[in-house]
Amino acid sequence: MKGSFTNTGSLVRFILRRERVVSAVWILALVLFSVGLVPALGEMFGGVESRANLVGMLKNPSMIAMVGPAFGHDEKDIEEFSRHKMTYQAAFPRYTEYFNTFSAQEGGDTDDPVALMARFSIYLDGLNEDDPYKTHMRGFEDYLAAVPFELSYNTGALYTNFMLLWVIITVGIMNIFLIARHTRGDEEKGRGEVVLSLPVGRLSNLNASMITAVIVNTILALLTGLGIAAMGVEGVGFAGSMLYGVALGVSGLFFAAVAALFCQLSSSSRGAISLSVLALGVIYMLRAAGDMNGDMEALSYISPMGLIQRSEIFVENYLWPSLVVLLVSVVITSLAYALNTVRDLGQGFIAARPGRKEASPLLSSPFGLAFRLLRNSVIAWFVGIFAIGAAYGSILGTEAFEGFMETNEFYSQIMGVSADYTATESFVSTIGFIMAFIAIVPVLIAALKLRGEEKEGRTEHMLSRAVSRAGYLSSFTVLAFLSSVLMQCATALGVYSAAAAVLAESPEIGITLGFLLRANLVYLPAIWVMIGVTVLLVGLLPKASGAIWGYYGLSFFLVFIGRLPGLLPEWAQNITPFAFIPQLPMEEITLAPLAVLTALAAVLTAAGFIFYRRRDMLTV
Amino acid sequence: MTYTLDIQNLTKKFGQFTALNDISLQVKEGEVFGYIGPNGAGKTTTIRVLLGILHATQGGAKVFGLDAWKDAVEIHKRIAYVPGDVNLWPNLTGGEVIDLFVRLRGRHDRQKREKLLEMFDLDPSKKCRTYSKGNRQKVALVAAFASDADLFILDEPTSGLDPLMEQVFQECVLERKNSGKGIFLSSHILSEVERLCDRVGIIREGRIVETGTLAELRHLTRILINVAAERPIEGLEALKGVHEVIPQQDGLSFQVDSNELGSVVSHISQFGVKKLESMPPTLEDLFMRHYNAPDARDGGS
Incomplete structure (x- = not known):
């Protein structure tokens, strides 16, 4: 087609203009975080x-x-x-x-x-x-x-082992949002057709979005690489630092390409984001399976995350994994371009079917509406979390795992740990921690949905009818609380379903379904505090309610880094509710902190309700 | 006298910006009230305060004698509202949304719903994301008219409808009017307001600049007269209330203040009138007069 890319340059400038705050904040936060931890980790593990x-x-x-x-x-x-x-x-x-x-x-x-x-x-x-x-x-x-x-x-290798994967995930999410926002998001809001009516090519907008992603990721790669090198920590060389930056940038581009592809396949921006994040999860799990089991290491090479890790940054500094991932990104991008030229504006390849002519009896209250709006997302997340739990569960009891247990026993022995906790138990506790953080995502989405409705101007449909503000807010809040319980059960059931056979054979491991449920449900009070903070934000600072994701990210890193003893002062760890959650089975359940967290969640939620009832509804 | 709707000295500020400045207006029972004004004048803000979605900075509004903010739920049981910019849930069908809206008010009249769907020619099985602006508006209109409300608050409800559907809309409003329901209609389509409304309020830059029946408002403006006479008409400019006298091919055209019409007509009758045409001011003239007021130029539209 002739002139498919006309005026891409102007659109790139336009998108960069729109991105100057959001992307700048992402890049700044990522770079500061990446660079700041280099000396901290180096010092911590100096000996x-x-x-x-x-x-x-x-x-x-x-x-x-x-x-x-x-x-x-x-x-x-x-x-x-x-x-x-x-x-x-x-x-x-x-x-x-x-x-x-x-x-x-x-x-x-x-x-x-x-x-x-x-x-x-x-x-x-x-x-x-x-x-x-x-x-x-x-x-x-x-x-x-x-x-x-x-x-x-060396410090560099240590730093990479510890950090790279998490930062890749964060960069991936940044890129998924970036691409979805400027392609599907704009189409959905009707801005896409305004742009298409101008003398621009059919592919110009997608192309401009991808070029913006290239620019954003290049800046991120350069700043991260130079920043890490500038810390001048021993064992953190210049070549390795730059490769670390390149690895991040290339991974970011890969997820931008994945998002561009799903933006063509799905017919809504939310669908495209969900599918892309799901792909990210699958890619993460693939490498986990490959890394855990020597026989299946090929899986780690198939997963771009696993492949990037095999750059052995600061050790061997291989460049080829980054080149391979870049090549794959180009291929995926081309596929997205090809699909973009054949589809119609606003349409996806998953066609829309005619729907119900009348509402089901359930859809007759604010709660019914909230349920209907969140139903599909809750089901999808439940299935997803169950599957990830099952993937972890299937690792338990395999031969590879036994091998690891032996190695672990060796290390435990030389470090003088009595065999109080098996590797299985420690593994289960770690799963609980990771899964809790995955499971909060749909819960916070549910709690934030109300704010999204308000921004879209749909809240007034409800509030102009015989619906009280408290009733409307509580529909979404109750669903958020309910789905928190559901998601934690999904983890326990997922792990159990895959590991049941093994666990039944070896009762001495002592892991039952009841135990798994306890170990996962014990996270609920902390999750509820997160819901409480969200409701408070929606009530008090609606325009800043997205800040909950910042608190979420901070909580994860605090708890994760907090596992390294002595790196963080106690007060810093304690600003996240997760610091007070006992990790079963290594720790015992004590009721007091859990009760305090639950009470705190109740207070925050109630405060959110009070402010929500008092404020103006905004459409911005 | 009980008012269906009673706004007293209402002021609404967003930070430094004053969206509504000390407005007062009343709608009587069973009355159709037209609310007109340029874009950004404060029409939608007024309606949002009436619905208890925004909190008044000063003053307040009463609907059915109840406080619009405190008793919002009680009031809403008797209200039907159609927003100007209808944004619906992309993954719900039109039929589902209509049912949800109607059920939230309690009474559900299936026959009425079907009849309205037919009148407005709307396919309820389609997802809202596929609807055009007009079709989304139809969803809101069907839901509103299918309900048994006492007061209809309509915010530019026909801005996306085709002329045929606008006709249907006007029939629906007249039907409600005839059964004694109150209607608060914010609109830009002046012919529609002229046809439907008993009384009109004009808002500009957050202030009410005029309220009254159409007759009352016309009274305040000038009438355009075309006249041809056997002898040249003299002394017209000297008369009170006469403006813009312009010679035409076969006579004169001029404007006259409504309250001076009698004396002007008796003056020109002396010259042997051959032809006399008078054009009453349209709502549009009224409206334009307020649009083009000198202090409106820098703000407003």
Whole structure:
């Protein structure tokens, strides 16, 4: 077709003008976060010893499922180091006594064993210099000095192992929103046809959106790379830093391409976003399955996330994975362009069917409407979360997992952890944490739906009829609370459905459906606080209600980073409700914090109602 | 006298911007009230305050004698509202939305619904995302007229309808009017207001500039006269209330204030009138007079 790309340049400038705040905030937040943690992590794991401990933690199957494999360390070196250390520690007669004192101070076993041991190391480090243990261990240091060996696990590799995947996910979501906003979103709002009526080509808008994505991701890659390099931390070289930036940018472009494709297939912007985020989830799970099971490592290579991780940044600095992902992105983009030229404006390839002529009896109240509007999304998320839970569950009890358990046992042993918690249990607790954060998404979507309705000018349909504001707000709020329970059950049922056979065979693992339900439902009070904050925002600061996603992201990183002992001060962790949720089975359920969280959620929600009843309805 | 709708000294500010400045107006029982004004004058804001969607900064509004903000739900049981910009749920069908709206008011008259769907020629099985602006408006109109409300608040309800549908709409309004229902109609289509409304209020830049029956309002304006006489008409300019005298091919045209019409007609009859045409001011003239008021130029439309 002739002139398909006419005036793309003007449209790019136009989109950049519209993006100058949103994208700038995304980029700034991502860069600050990425760069800021380099020195923090480097300092935290400055010593050989803490680094060896960290490798032990990263070898834990639950960590591999979460962040992927750790590259860049020589296992033999670390094992040797640990063995020597163990020998030395064991030779110290009162080691067990010290551990017991420490445990008593901690108030019993309150965390997963690896973190507990890491804290114990810090405790030992903090002893007086003339403490018998310190004197004893000084002999070990002398030994290390006398018999040097290379510990190649540098700060850069550590940083990449720990961070890359999460930042890729965030960048992916940024790009999905960016593309959906400027293609499907504009079409839906009727702005698309205004643009198409101008002398622009059929593909100009999609092309301009993709070029904008290229610009945004390039800026992100450059700033991140240069920023990390500028921190001048040892082991974080320039080439690696730049490759880290490139890996992020390329991953971002990949998800922009995926979103562009789904924007052609789906007939609404919400559908396109849902499908793209689902694809992101599948890509994440593919690599988790591949990373966990050596026989299926091919899966990690199929998944762009897994492939990017195999750049071995700061270790080998391979460029080819980024090039492959870039190539795949170009192919997907071309496919999206091809589909865009053949479809009609406002249409998707999934055709719309004629619907009901009359409403079902259910659709006769604000609650009925809220249910109808959220039904499909809740069902889809339930199925999705069940499936992810099942994917994690299927890892339990496989041979590969047993292998990991052995490795883990080795590390546990050398670190002196008693076999109180199995790797399975620690794994289950980690799943609970990740899944809770996935499961909040549909819950917050439900709570925020009301604000979306208001912005679209549909609230007045309801409020101009015999519907009270409290009744209208409570319809959506009640559904948010209900779906929080549903989603947490979906996780437990998903894990159980896939692991049931294994778990039944080995009752000694001690994981029952009842346990899984408890371990997941225990997150509810924290999720409810998130709902409460959302309702309060909708009532008090409606224009800023999207800020809940910032709080959500912050909570995730605080809890995630909080697993590294000592990196964050206690107060910083405590600004998220999730810090107060016990991780079963390593911790026990204590009612007080849960009751306080629930009460807090109730207060926040009630305050939201009070403000909502008082304020003007806005269409902006 | 009880008013269906009673706005007293209502002021609404959005931050520094004053959207409504001390407006007062009343709608009597069984009356059709036309609310006209240029874009951005404050028509929709007034309606949103009446519906309790916006909170008045000062003053207030009463509907059926109840407070529009505090007793919103009670009031809404007897109101039907059609917004100017009808935005519907893209994944619900028109039929579903109509049913939802009607059921929220309680009484559900299926026959009426079917009849209205037929009158407005609307396919209820289509998803709202496929409807045009006019069709979305029809959904809101069917839902409103299918309900048994006492007061209809209609915000530019016909801006997207074709002339045929506008006819249907006017029939529906007249039918409600004849059965004694109150109607508050904000509109731009002046012929529609002229045909339907008993009384009219004009709002400009957040202030009510004129209210009254059409006859009363006409009284305040000038009548255009074309006259041809046997002898040249003299002394016309000197008369009170005569403006813009322009010679025509076979006579004169001029404007005269309505209240001076009698004396002017008796003056010109002295010259042997051959032809006399008088054109009453249309609502449009009225409207344009307020649009073009000197202090309206920099704001408003």
